[in-house]
Amino acid sequence: MRLRVEFTTEPFDLDEAPAHALVAREVVEAAELDAVDVGPFGNTAEGRADTVLTAVDTLLRKALEAGATRISLQVNVIEEGEG
Numbered sequence: 001m002r003l004r005v006e007f008t009t010e011p012f013d014l015d016e017a018p019a020h021a022l023v024a025r026e027v028v029e030a031a032e033l034d035a036v037d038v039g040p041f042g043n044t045a046e047g048r049a050d051t052v053l054t055a056v057d058t059l060l061r062k063a064l065e066a067g068a069t070r071i072s073l074q075v076n077v078i079e080e081g082e083g
Contacts, residue, residue: 002034002080004046005056007073009063012041020068024059031055046078 009020017025017040024043028036033047033055045055056073063071 001049002078003049003052004076004078005052006044008042009068010070020063020066023062023066027059
């Protein structure tokens, strides 16, 4: 099974990326995911279910430790070959 996760961390800072956003980016970029798209207002990553779920667990823990007060995420099952 493949999964796609879309997430944002808050609070936002339009002047510079806050620590929790940088940590979240580091987590998804370091994970062995098939696709990662990091943007200023939303991020997407996809890959094998076990890899995505492990990355989400790490992302939640580290972003909260780095000061995130809210993390919004959506996880979707995607068809093989999609994305």
